[in-house]
Amino acid sequence: MSTGHHKELSTWQQVKSKSDAEDTETLHSRLWYQHTGRALAALLFYAGYSGDAQYRSLLFFKHLVAPHLGCFPIPGHTQLWQSFMTDNGSPVELSWDWGTDGRRPTVRYSIEPIGLKAGTILDPLNMLVGPIFRDHLAHVLPKLQLEWFHHFQDFFLSCRDSCHGPVDLQDHNASIFYAFDLTETETIAKVYFFPKYRAIADNDSPLNVLIRAIESAPYTTNENLKALSVFSEFAQDYANAGLEFEMLAIDLINPLDSRFKIYFRSRDTDFDSVVNIMTFGGRADSPHLRRGLQSLKTLWNSLFAVRSSCPLKEVPHRTAGMLYNLEFRLDDEFPAAKIYLPVRHYSSDDAAVIQGLDGFFQSHGRGSCMKAYKSFMATIYGSESLRTGSSVHTYIGCSIRGDGTLRVVSYFKLPLPNCLTFNDDATPISQVSAFIPSSIKINECPIELHHEAHGD
16 A cells, blocks of 8 residues: 555655654654554544544654564564564554443554563563653653552562563463543553463462552552452352463552453353353343343354354454453442453454444344445455455454443554555565665564664
């Protein structure tokens, strides 16, 4: 796809041209913006954001996020840090929140900050970039509230070096993720922590580690953590012993308003198991909840083309099964559950996912944004690639609102492109090495690669 001639990329080009003139970025940062920033620009355009909001969001991505995504993957060179964010190792996942009540979609994305030396002997566990990114983020978003951030960072990461030693070759080595919700006027940040290393250090289960982390956070008491007690009782039932607890997220706002979000995975893939978890073993029940579960069942059947009473096909993969989170705030009596349907494992191809979403929204009178979504997908991925595999959509997230409406979010990743664009001249990605002096080893990223290295 060429640039400079598509209205959905005009703001992306403005930001690119401004930064090119400033000449301050590394080569890797430049490549991340050309690759992922271009998709983010199209996503914002098709979701209906104003020109000002597009510009602000792209500037944020280019100057804060792109420089902290690590070495851009180049064919023929080993990617020393494989992100757990997506199955292809990309540190960015984009999302389109379909909204409810006739509201336009909301664009969000999640990242894993990665240093240029991550995976080398200088930074084997990707620990160097964390404080740098956090400080830059706090500078750009001065309204961030970091009290809970510091608590959970100390709780989960203080043991990282001492408890883990060598890189885990059997599982991920992630420590922290961030996510950004983009509104017309601001960028709202969340942060995600992993219990894995504290669990190893304490010889404890990830669930117990998560509970201890929350119970020891400032402002928490037995009285205002009733929702956590409900979930803890459910999770520790014998029937739920196989749940795999992945991470904890918080909003970087006033702790009294922030959500706790505990993410966990179940290898069960029949719809009865979904109902069990979404209702916390029957502890939650209401007409609105039942209505939402019926809508979820309809979407399930549309996406997977199976009878909901049957388990989905067996997939031997680290991220197979159903992913969930439970969400609550201080003083909530009960948690709420969200499910992430891993369509990348269980749908036939991305075209089938789009068709399933289209059928569901049309049947529920919510199809007004479907044309824009299809246009985005065709613009960035191409119609042919959507029909030939499940390499785009990662999850379809579903949660049930208080009135029983099903809230749906599409998550997707970006494959490595066939070409990148330098000043509107298409350059095959296989030739990117030609822009870099031979003394620099791309796969080790021993020094920052500066803008002038590619010969503009």
